[in-house]
Amino acid sequence: MDGGGLVGRWEELRLLHTFVDRAAVGGGSLVLTGDAGIGKTALLDAADEYAGSRGATVLRVVGTELEGQVGYASLNQALYPLLDRIDALSTTHRTALQVALGFGEGPPPDRLLVANAATVLLRTAASAPLLLVVDDVQWIDRASAGVLSFVARRLTGSRAGFLAASRNGDNQGYFDHAGLPGYDVRPLSDVDAAELLGLRFPDLHRSITPRILQTAQGNPLALLELPRALSPSQRAAAEPLPAVLPLGRHLQRYFVARVANLPEPTRALLLAAAVDDSGDLGVLLRAGGDRYRLEDLGAAERDHLIEIHDHRLRFRHPLIRSAVVAAMTSADRRAAHRELAAVLADEPERRAVHLGEATIEPDEDVATMLEEAAGRLLGRGDHQSAVALLTRAAELSPGADARGRRLAESAFLGAESMGDFRSAADRLEAIRRAGGDAAASLHYASAAALVMIDEDGHVDTAHRLLVAAIAGSPDARNASNPEIVNALWTLALLCFVGGRTQLWDDLYAAMARLVDVPPDLLSLTLDMFADPARTGPAALPRLDAALRSVHHEKDLDVVQNLAGAAMYADRLAELREPLWRIVLQGRDGGPARKHLVSLFDLGVDDFHRGKWDEAAEFAAEGLAVSEDRAGGFFSWYPRYHQALLAAVRGRFDTARALVDQIAGWAGPRGAGTARAFAHHALVLADLGRGDYEAAYRHATAISPAGVLASHVPHALWMAMDLVEAAVRTNRRAEAADHVRALHAADIPALSPRLAILVEASAGIAATEDDASRAHFEKALSLPTVDHWPFDVARVRLCYGERLRRVRSVNEAQVQLAAAATAFTNLGADPWTARAERELRAAGLGTGANVPRTAALTAQEAQIARLAAAGLTNKDIAARLYLSPRTVGGHLYRIFPKLGITTRAALRDALGPDD
Template identity: 45%
Template sequence: MDASLIGREFDLARCADFLAEVSSVGGALVVLGDPGVGKTALLTQAARSAKDAGMSVLRAAGTQYRAEAGYGALRRLLASTPLTGAAHSPALAAALSATGVSTAAPVVNASRDGGRGHESVADAVVSLMVGLGDRRAALLVVDDAQWLDAASADVLAEVARRLPGTGAGMLVAAGAGEESFFNYNGLPLHEVGPLSETASEALLIERFPALAPQVRRRLMADAEGNPLALLELPTALTDSQRTASQVMPRHLPLTQRLLAAFASRIRHLPAVTRYLLLVAALEGGGNLRVVLQAAADRGDLRHWAPAERGGLVRIDESTGRLEFRHPLMRSAVVELSTSEQRRGAHRALAEASVGIPDQRVRHLAQAAVDPDEEVATLLEEAAGRSAARGDGPGAVAGLVRAADLSPRAAARARRLAKAAFLGATLTGNLRDVPQLLDTARQVSPDADSLPAAVATAVHLLNGYGDIDTAHRVLTAAIGAQPRPYDPGDTTLLEALATLVMVCFYGGRAELWEAFDDALAQFTSVPEILKVTRSTFGDPARARPADWARLDAAVDAALNTANPLQVVRVGIAASYVDRLSPLEEPLRRIGYGQRAGDNVLPAIQALVLLCHQAWWAGRWDELPVLADDALTLAEVHHYSLRTWPAKYLLASVHAARGDATAARRLCDQMEQWAGSRRAHTVRLYAAHVRALVALGEGDFETAYRHVTTIAPAGSFPPFVRNALWIFLDTVEAALRSGRRDEALQHIAAARDAGLDHASARLAFLLRGADALLAGGAQDAEPLFEAALSTEGSERWPFDRARLHLCYGERLRRGRTPARAKARGHLERAAEIFTQLGAVPWADRAAKELRACGGPARRSNTTSGPTALTPQQWEIASLAAAGLTNKQIAEKLFLSPRTVSTHLYQVFPKLGITSRAALRDALDSLGRL
């Protein structure tokens, strides 16, 4: 099947039904639709099916420019049709002669046919089709009926009305809403609408599999389900635009086929109407007031009438909105204009947009021909606002244009460097960074180096993992800035934010010295830098005031559209368990409409969601999140950013007993990190190896690995991973015969105030106290206190481990409390089973057998009570008829995550299909 027929199952079925009608009784069907919607493809497929069914197939078509003699289309049809039967009918021969088609019979003057004119020709065509169908049915396929000449249109419309009952058929395609001589009133109609979003995406993936996801989304938005547009628009893009390494233009270029499809209604409009359309197209937002004001000297609302009648635009005076019927109609209007006309329209729009600064400067920039520092400055300021609201591509494009308009070389170089920086930190265009930086250096070798240094460092860090070089470049540029530092200098703040990530991945205390030196140079240290330094840089030494700042930063992040601010606060919160409130904004960044425009924040958001999924026990979702993060990172060459996702993926493998997969990822981490001195990545591997060993009961090996991260009894500066392995270190030390070291580690955690850092760490400290308690009588109240910690069910893996340790202690006590032990061991086994933590569930099962008898079957992994709040929400939306993709968009999830949840929901509700969801939820009173 032609790729353009993807998603056309309903339309194809209607054509198939029509062919069946033709075979039995005959008839006509008119297929209506917008240009490029796929009418011709449907007719071609129908004609092919008709031939395969043994029908005689005739074809006719209108031509766009109908300046042809009467009966032109009909003449072309009949000239290609065998007319041997006409020789036996003088009336038929005479009628056909009227169209200019010669026959073997004597020509009869058409004027003697009683004045019946078109009717006699229609009689002839019907007779011809019935004659052709003596042995088999005949089908006449008429394409582009809106362009038929008047005489042919009249005849074919009359023929269509006479075909029912003849055993012959006519399938007609015509443009919806277009002026036409073909009168299809009273004929059966079938309207072909736009493709669904799912079908549009499938078509693009089938024909253009290499398109970047954000490019695919943009093309889908502009095509609005038009198959021709979906097939043609990608071919008009450059290779860099198709891979999203270059920003696409505001108005997409049209191929000749698209221009022919969408421009036909524009070319014949009055000049004033075309100018109004150009102003509206360049305004872009549908603001009728601005458009009318900009075009006031050329026309008013009256001059819109031809465009409205032609179906090009819709105007709502009550709301002040103007809409093009299709986005590509706007592109066609722009394509048909000259550069001078566009600049003039932009100048008029700039004057009309005085109260809309960002829109005004965009028009000023497009109208400018020569360098203009005032416009360049305004454009740079607008780019900063664009970046703050998450429009990375718009910000980069604005800075590049500002550079073009900069009269001074230094300003041009600085703006190019800022564009390179935003491309690296926001949009994901790492490959463009070297070219922009080279251009900046060529323009002005002595220009301000900080933006260039930041862009270079980001490129070195994310693209190559060259931590030490990135650190040298950044610290030298930061140190060269005038002192004292200005807390309002956004470029300097971005430089320091980048330095934080360099120090983090380097994982060495000496790297942080330059950061601390820089903080000391501020007249007033910005709050976000204070938070980052304390709660992310060295959380073991943070104090209550730092936690209060972090909580305030989390609250503020809930009310910002700036993706960089959200992920930076999320990073600061990630080691001290404050990610939960940020889940929704993080999902919006990772899966929302702008995810493809803001690549690096999207990668970071997905990794942070992996962190949260790990602690929350959503281990089926975590691999999906990690895979999405890895895909983005690999496509955009952010090699460094793959390792946090691989670390968390390896952690799940380790906890679930897939030691081979976990160790394979550890090998990769260690090999990559070694030559780059990326100490944090090596610590990731050490933690995963410790988890594998703990699951296997190899506590000596586990202790060796955790103490390579942080020696027992200490929380070294800037080793934030030490907070994550607290319980692992205590348990490994205790079970490997190092009780004193375990006690020292608990004391060090309490001295560091970690019980005040987060609720989870406080919970684990209580559990560690219970583990180290001397006798059963001392341990029991401590275990009970730990397990009664409010909200501890939010950390199921940690909670299950404490249940297991408590059950083991009860079973081994001087007076074994077997019944109580069984309760805790069964609860541990249930949670481990839910998580899929096989080696841990096996440990719990072994202890249960030692208590006497097999473990009772768990009832908590099935049934409605086992559904999580998120699963209830997904199930309710699915029961309401939403597709997985629609649910994903609504909840800011991956479609695969939705699918995974539904796969788990069905057995819990005792159903096997989506169709049974509504009844199942209704019976539970959840609808």
């Protein structure tokens, strides 16, 4: 909050304070300009207050349209407080001024004489600092405008300042700005606008905020009035917002008058543009028939209300669009919608929207069109518009059952995609009160299950409700019914959150009852995500095929379900671009829960790939989205990431506190997966602290040694953790059993990262040194070894420790130094300290004594030395039996590891010893 209670106006306030201080010494003038509602009056108030605090006399004038017709009315406002000083003027000046101000009689005085008299009076009164403030100067009367224009140019050298504010636009009034210093007051920045909105309307639902900000475009008055013009249910997001936001009282006064003065054909054409929002002049002109022509836009263009580019009409400000709608009657608006619908037969979504707005009485045909349009929009990922169309379809449904069915689907979509549980709960309650068959629909049951878990209900209760609804549905065997498919996806979510095998059994039973095969994406996601240790390797070819086309996918559900399928195969990197699209849509007010889940998916990939700073940003954003927009139920997602990052960075108290929050929340609700995620953070914290007994206990709480627990996919991520903790607590048999279980399930085939970890686990568990060495070397030579810096650094650390114990000191130093470098780059402080201790035990100090090639693999070091000696890629390839392209790829990875960008720098980077 800026001084004077203004948000985002530091620059303007600094300018005004400087002006007031300078005017108090040497006079001067300044004119503020800007759009209506931009905050000019608030800035004048702040200058008034500041001048008063500095001991100045402040004279205030406010121009009005009423007094604009009365000669010298504004000059009377300005000089009335100085009446007792008029007697000190010369007789000529005194008489002229008294007659002009209405305090004396006589013939009309010469205006130049009045202007001179006013100037002398102000300069005389300014024996102490004086500030004349004129607001809405465009409205002051012609006579006063001439005098004040004269005065404003003749205060330099006095102690009087002239500060005025004028509105932008064609109507500049009679005041002459030419040559006067000016400042154009700009809209608030996006950040400042959001801050102002949050301060004044802390209870405004977060899903509404982007729409208000978009319409206001940084106009402070709009930011303050638009929310007030909404109904309480609209502000709480329990009711959809209108297509055009209504204006408040002051905004109507400023903007509607400009529209009301336009010719009728112009207003009709602008109304069609306002309710259609495409700006396509061809469509608008066809809709109007003979009522208006293209030439009728001239008046609106001249008044700077619109712009025409590429045969499209654009309102110069969203508030003008709202003003056009506010200036017309509801009958006018409905007629415009009907006319547009009539010419949009080949665009069913737009036609349905216009018919929905034009229709008052229940109409099943229009409701059906809206429902069908919602389905098409869903296929393109536009969940918000689909929910709005379904809600309108429900309002226009003549029958109670159809109304309830459409409300149930809108409630489900709102809860599932947007996390809008409050609105969903309101819709479900309306359906329950109305009675009928809709309360038994699967969309109703799915939405109710989602609302239940957000309202702190037990996962098992929501699961039983939905299982019973699916089993009792007459369409329970129809795999092509969207209600059945949506219910199965919702049930899969509940099974995942519950994290218990018996919950999944009910889902598999429901799928087995389907007459046709389940949808491909549902089957793929379950095979890769539910229990990938048993069904994942066989499903990989299907995953590969699905990922090949995902970059062109517009359906957000498809993208996110594929992300779930790709997670435990470590293939999220192939979905980063479409996931980022969902995040950006979410930041612009798109579906909140999809925004949150995409942040989680990107954060998972970032953690494994060592992009921990970005992962932390995603976690913080996810927590804000969860608490503000997506329902508090899913806040354990981002808290898990925060706990994970705190654990690996050595902030053990923070990690523990976050884990306690997750576990305390998950326990009473039966959210077993949330507890499993919490154990993962504890395992890493325990390993970082060197508490291997605690690490083993937490790892085996997820999956016992020698067993890959059913439907606990997170156990795969802790496989090496369990093996390392088992060996360090002298449980070698358990470690060996776990390695055998990993190989028996063919986990190396599931993911390149897991292949490295399984091979390293075998090296840790091996009792024979030669076997251990072979496993570690194989792990470090596997593909994508450069993609997983934290995991691979841990492998190098374990390998280096083993090498040091068998007195292969030189080799140990290379592995340990590479691990220390990687941990340092990541900020994994506990692991850096452990690697440096091992380095010292191996007889090598840290820091400057670490070999230059420490961060390189053995093959990379060899290639680097040959390249530094001057060999070409072709020469190196021939010597090492590689392709020149492979050599080039290695060098591409070597340069950043050595901190260089050119081949010429290789010799210096490697140093003489290398």
